Amino acid sequence: MDTLLPIQDRGGPAQPLLLATGLRKHFPVAGGLLGRTTKVVRAVDDLTLSVAKGETLGVVGESGCGKSTVARLLIRLITPDKGTMVLDGDPVDEPHGITVNELRRQVQMVFQDSYASLNPRLTIAETLAFAPRAHGLPAAEARERVRDLLSKVGLDPANYATRYPHELSGGQRQRVNIARALALRPRLIILDEAVSALDKSVEAQVLNMLVDLKTELDLTYVFISHDLNVVQYLSDRVLVMYLGKIVEIGPVEAIYGNPQHPYTRALLSARPSMDPRKRTKEAPIQGDPPNPIDPPSGCRFRTRCPFAEDVCARLEPPLADAGAQAVACHMRVAGSGHSKAVAA
Amino acid sequence: MTDKTNLLEVRDLHVTFVTPDRTVHAVNGVSFDLARGETLGILGESGSGKSVTLRSILRLHPEHRTRWSGSIRLQGDEVLEMGPKALSDLRGQRVSMIFQEPATAFDPVFTIGQQIAETVRRHTGKSETEAMKRAKDLLEMVRIPSPATRLKAYPHEMSGGMRQRAMIALALSCNPTLLLADEPTTALDATVQIQVLLLIRELQREFNLGVIFVTHDIGVAVEVSDRIGVMYAGKLVEMAPVERMVDAPQHPYSRGLLASTVHDGMRGQRLDSIPGAPPDLAEVPTGCSFAPRCKFVRPDCTAAVPSLRDVEAAHAVRCVLAA
Numbered sequence: 001m002d003t004l005l006p007i008q009d010r011g012g013p014a015q016p017l018l019l020a021t022g023l024r025k026h027f028p029v030a031g032g033l034l035g036r037t038t039k040v041v042r043a044v045d046d047l048t049l050s051v052a053k054g055e056t057l058g059v060v061g062e063s064g065c066g067k068s069t070v071a072r073l074l075i076r077l078i079t080p081d082k083g084t085m086v087l088d089g090d091p092v093d094e095p096h097g098i099t100v101n102e103l104r105r106q107v108q109m110v111f112q113d114s115y116a117s118l119n120p121r122l123t124i125a126e127t128l129a130f131a132p133r134a135h136g137l138p139a140a141e142a143r144e145r146v147r148d149l150l151s152k153v154g155l156d157p158a159n160y161a162t163r164y165p166h167e168l169s170g171g172q173r174q175r176v177n178i179a180r181a182l183a184l185r186p187r188l189i190i191l192d193e194a195v196s197a198l199d200k201s202v203e204a205q206v207l208n209m210l211v212d213l214k215t216e217l218d219l220t221y222v223f224i225s226h227d228l229n230v231v232q233y234l235s236d237r238v239l240v241m242y243l244g245k246i247v248e249i250g251p252v253e254a255i256y257g258n259p260q261h262p263y264t265r266a267l268l269s270a271r272p273s274m275d276p277r278k279r280t281k282e283a284p285i286q287g288d289p290p291n292p293i294d295p296p297s298g299c300r301f302r303t304r305c306p307f308a309e310d311v312c313a314r315l316e317p318p319l320a321d322a323g324a325q326a327v328a329c330h331m332r333v334a335g336s337g338h339s340k341a342v343a344a
Numbered sequence: 345m346t347d348k349t350n351l352l353e354v355r356d357l358h359v360t361f362v363t364p365d366r367t368v369h370a371v372n373g374v375s376f377d378l379a380r381g382e383t384l385g386i387l388g389e390s391g392s393g394k395s396v397t398l399r400s401i402l403r404l405h406p407e408h409r410t411r412w413s414g415s416i417r418l419q420g421d422e423v424l425e426m427g428p429k430a431l432s433d434l435r436g437q438r439v440s441m442i443f444q445e446p447a448t449a450f451d452p453v454f455t456i457g458q459q460i461a462e463t464v465r466r467h468t469g470k471s472e473t474e475a476m477k478r479a480k481d482l483l484e485m486v487r488i489p490s491p492a493t494r495l496k497a498y499p500h501e502m503s504g505g506m507r508q509r510a511m512i513a514l515a516l517s518c519n520p521t522l523l524l525a526d527e528p529t530t531a532l533d534a535t536v537q538i539q540v541l542l543l544i545r546e547l548q549r550e551f552n553l554g555v556i557f558v559t560h561d562i563g564v565a566v567e568v569s570d571r572i573g574v575m576y577a578g579k580l581v582e583m584a585p586v587e588r589m590v591d592a593p594q595h596p597y598s599r600g601l602l603a604s605t606v607h608d609g610m611r612g613q614r615l616d617s618i619p620g621a622p623p624d625l626a627e628v629p630t631g632c633s634f635a636p637r638c639k640f641v642r643p644d645c646t647a648a649v650p651s652l653r654d655v656e657a658a659h660a661v662r663c664v665l666a667a
Contacts, residue, residue, distance in 0.1 A: 062533035063504075169621045170390075199389035199560065204604035204617030211614075226534065229606045233615075252611070270538040272563030274607055276586040279567055283539040288503035 004137050004145075006185045007106055009053070011089045016050035017188055017220050018107070023047045023073050023083035025066075029293060039293045043069040045244045047083075051188065056214070056221040058235030058252070060228055060267070062289050066244040067224050071192040074222065075107050076100045088187075105135070108181035112193035114173035118165040124150070124176050125161040131183050149179040152216075154209060171202035175209070182217065190222045195230065207234065228271055232256050240264050243292050243300040250325020260327040263301045299330065311337040351522060351554040352378040352401070357414035359396050359405065368625045370396040372578035373414070375652070380521065383548055383555040385569030385586070387562060387601070391622055393578035394558045398524050401556070402435050418522065436467045440515035444527040446507035450499040456483075456510045457495030460517050467518045482513035486543060505536035509543065516547065522554045529564060541567050562605050566590060571658070574598045577623050577633035580652060584659040594661040597634045632663070640665055 025044045028037040044066045051057050061067045072078045074085070076093070084091060087106060091097030111117045118127055128149050129142040137145065147157040153175040165173055174194065181189050191210070195203045207230065214221060225231050231238060238255040240248045240263065248261040259265045266284040273279055285304045290296060299317050302308040311330050315337075319328045322342075330336040334344035359371040371393040378384050388394040399405060401416055403423060416423040418438060426434060443449045451459060460482060461475035470478065476495065483491035486509040499507055508528060515523060525544065529537040545568055548555050559565050565572050566586055573583040574597065582595040593599045603616040620637040623629070631646035632638070638645070644664050652662045 062535065171621060199622075200562070200601055201389065201604050201618040202621065204606070204615040205619070207606070208615050208617060227606075228534065229608070232608070233606045233610055256608075266535055270534045272538070272541075272561070272567040274563050274566055274590070276566050276569075276590060280538055280542065283535070283542055285535050286539065288505040288536050289533060 004132060004135055004185060007187055009088070013053055015053075015089055016086075017053045017088055018051040018074065019086040020050070020074065021048050021084050021086075023070070023085075024081045025069055025073060025078060026081055041292050042244050042295055043292060044073065044080075047244075047246060049239060049246070049249070051220060051222060052237075053187075054218065054220055055236040056223055056234050058231035058238040059222065059224040059241065060226065060231050060238060061241035062226065062267075064243070064289055064292050065241040066292070067241050068192055069244075070241070071109065071190045071222070071224055074190055075109050076103060077109075105184045106186050107188045107190065108184065108186040109190040109192060110174070110177050110181050110194040112196050114170055114177055114197065115165060117177050118173060120165055123162050123164055124155075124168075127165075127176065128180055128183055131180070135184060145183065149182055152182065152213065153179045154205075155179075169202075171198055171206060174198060174206055178206075178209070178213070182213070185217075186219075188220045188222065190224070192224045193226070194223075196225060196227065203230075210234070228268065240267065243289065243295045245300055246319055246326075246328060247301065248325055248327045249319070254324035258323070260322050260325060260332060261301075261329050262305050262307055262331075266304075299328070307331060307338075307340060309338050349380065350377045351380045351382075351419060352556075353415070353417040354397075354401075355415040355417075357397065357400060357416060358412065359393075359400055360411045361405070361409055362411060363409060366626060369628050370578055370625060371400070372629065374575075374578075374580055375414075376573060376580065376583065378522070378554045378556060380554055381548075381552040383545075383557060383568055383570050385565035385572040386556060386558045386575060387560070387565045387572055388558075388575035389560055389601075389622060391577075391625065392575040393625075394575045395526055396578075397575070398441075398526055398556060398558050401522075401524060402439055402441060403431060404441075433467075436463065437518040438520055439522045439524060440518075440520040441524040441526065442508070442511050442515050442528045444530050446504070446511040447499060449511055450507065452499055455496050455498055456502070460510075460514050463514060463517050478517065479513075482517055483510065485516070485547070486510070486513045488513070504532055505539065508532060508536075508540050512540075512543065512547070516551070519551070520553070522556070523548070525555060525557045527559055528557075530559070530561070537564070538567075544568060562602065563607075574601065577629065578625060579629075579633065579662060580660075581634065581662045582660065583652070588659050594655055594659070594666050595634075595663050596638045596640055596665070600637075 023044055024046055026040040026042050029039040031038045059067045073080050087103055092103050093100050125146045128146045132142045132145050150157040150160055155175055195206050223234050235252050238252050239246055242263050248264045259268055269284045287304055290303055296303050298314050299312040302312040317328045317330045319326045320333055322332045330338040331340045332342055334342050355375050357371055357374045361368045361370060374397050386394045412424055457476060457479050460479035464470055464475040464478050480491050480495055483494055488494050488506060488509050529540050557568050569586050571585050572589040573580045576597050582598045593602055600618040604618060618637055623633055632650050635641045635645040650662050650664050652660045654660050655666050
C-alpha cells in the first residue's frame with residue numbers, strides 16, 4: 001500500500017525534474033456545414049522546455065499565448081497531440097515509464113479561481129483529506145495530515161478544518177488550494193495565475209508563503225502569470241510565450257536586464273512606470289495580439305513587430321542561443337537574411 | 345489644465361445596501377472635490393467601496409435596496425435629488441462611464457455604429473445620417489483602424505482592446521464634462537493596457553474632461569492621475585497629489601499597499617505584507633477600520649473614527665498618527 005512517503009530523488013541534481021519535448025496542442029473549432037472542423041486553434045506548437053530541480057520557472061505572455069495550455073499539458077489535464085514528457089528520467093504514459101496517475105502525484109496544480117477550484121459541499125478538512133485517502137492513507141493519518149497542511153499554509157486547524165469554502169476569504173481559500181496541492185507531497189507545483197485574483201496586500205502574504213514552502217519542502221515551481229513584476233520577483237528562469245511559441249527563455253536577470261526579442265522588450269516597457277515624473281509617452285507596440293486561429297506565417301510576432309522584413313514572413317525563426325538566453329528572432333541569427341542580423 | 349471651480353463636489357457620502365438578510369455599509373462618509381480637467385485616481389482593494397462611490401455619481405445602484413445620505417453636486421446640481429428626466433440627461437450627456445468588461449457593456453445584437461448613433465440621436469436630436477457620421481468620427485478619434493468598416497461590426501467581432509476603444513468612443517459621444525472609469529484596463533493585456541491608458545490621458549487633455557479613475561493597480565493609477573485617493577473599508581484614508589502619494593504616503597495602509605506591491609528590484613527580499621484581511625462591512629465602524637491590521641495601533645485608534653486632516657496643502661490623511 002502506498003503510505004505517501006516523500007518521493008525520493010532519482011537522477012541527481014543534474015537531471016531535469018521535468019523535460020517536455022515537442023509538445024503540440026491544436027484545438028479544433030467546429031463550424032461551417034454540419035459542424036465539421038474548419039479551423040484549428042494552434043494553442044501550443046512544438047514547445048520544448050525543461051524544469052530543473054529546485055528552480056522556479058516563470059511563464060509570461062498575454063491572453064491566448066498558450067501559457068495555460070502549457071500548464072494543463074504538463075499535468076496531463078489535456079493530452080498533447082504530439083510530444084513526449086520525462087519526469088526525473090521516467091517517460092510519462094509510455095510502456096516502460098510511469099502512468100499519468102503517478103505523474104499527477106508528483107506534479108500538482110493551483111488555479112486562479114480559488115472558489116471554483118474547491119468543492120462547495122466539502123469542508124476544508126474533507127477537501128484536504130480527499131486525495132491522501134484515495135491514495136490509501138488511513139483515516140487517522142489523513143486527519144493528522146490535514147492538521148499539518150493547514151498549519152503549513154498559516155491557517156489554524158482548530159478554526160478552519162470544519163469550515164466550508166464560502167466561509168473563507170479569497171486569500172484563505174487560495175491558501176487551502178495550496179495546501180491541497182501539497183497533500184500528496186508532490187515535487188513540482190504548477191501555479192497558474194495563482195495570485196492574480198488576490199488583492200495586493202494579500203498577494204504579498206501568499207508570495208511570502210510560497211517562498212517559505214519551497215525551501216521547507218524542497219519544491220520546484222512552474223509559475224505562470226501575466227504579471228511581469230511578480231514573475232520577476234519569484235522566478236529563477238523565465239519563459240516568454242507569444243501565440244503558442246517560445247520567443248525567449250533564459251535566466252531572470254538576462255530576460256529583464258537584457259531582453260533580446262522585440263516582443264519581450266515591448267512587454268517589459270508596457271509596464272506602468274510607478275513614477276509620475278517618468279510616465280510612459282508612447283505605447284511600445286500597437287494593436288492587440290492576433291487570434292491564435294490561423295496565426296501569421298513565419299515569425300508569429302511579425303504583424304506587430306517594428307523590425308519585420310520579408311524573411312520574417314517566409315521563415316519561422318529557430319530558438320537559438322543569444323548570450324545567456326535563447327531567442328527566436330531572425331535578427332539574432334547570423335545570415336538569416338534580415339538586414340539587422342548579427343554578424344557570423 | 346485645471347481650473348478653479350469645482351466640477352464635482354461629494355460631501356459625506358454614505359451608501360448602505362439593505363436586503364432582508366443583511367446590511368452592507370459600503371461607503372461611510374466620503375468627501376472630495378474634482379476640478380474640470382483633473383484626473384482623480386481612486387485606489388483600493390476589493391470591497392473598499394471605490395466602485396460603489398463611482399456608481400453613486402450616476403445613481404446606478406438599485407433604488408429600492410440602497411440608502412444614501414450626503415450630497416453629490418455636479419456643477420451645482422444635486423444628483424441625489426434628481427428626478428427621472430434630469431437623471432436621464434445626467435447619465436446620457438453630462439457624465440459618462442466606461443467599465444471593466446466592454447464585452448458585457450455593449451449589446452451583442454446591435455452593431456457598434458448603431459449603438460453609438462442611437463445615443464447621439466437620443467441626446468442631441470441629430471438625424472440618423474448625421475448620427476452615423478458622428479459615430480464614424482468618434483471611432484476615428486479613438487484611433488480604431490478603418491472606422492467606416494468597424495461601424496458595421498458587432499461587439500464579438502472586435503478584440504478586447506478595440507471594444508474598449510469603442511466604449512470610450514460611445515462614452516464621449518455626447519461631449520460629457522465628467523468621465524467615470526471603473527477599472528477600464530484591468531481585463532486587457534499589458535501591451536494593450538498601456539495603449540488605452542495613453543488614449544484616455546490624451547482625450548482627457550483634448551476635451552478638458554474631469555476624470556475619476558477607479559483601479560486596484562497602483563502602477564495604473566500613477567500613470568493617469570493628478571491626485572490619488574486611497575480607500576479602505578468605505579472611507580478615503582488618504583488623498584494627495586500623485587507625486588506626494590508615491591514619495592511620502594502617510595497612512596499606514598497606503599504605505600503598506602505601496603510596500604506590498606511587487607516591482608523592479610525586490611527580488612530576494614521578503615515582501616512587507618499587511619497581515620489579516622479587510623473588515624466585514626456589516627457593522628458601522630466605531631474607530632479606525634484599519635486598526636486591527638495596523639502595526640502602529642494605539643488606544644485612541646479604536647475610541648473614535650479619525651477625521652481626514654490636512655497634513656499639508658492638498659494632502660489629507662485619516663490617521664491619529666499623522667502630524
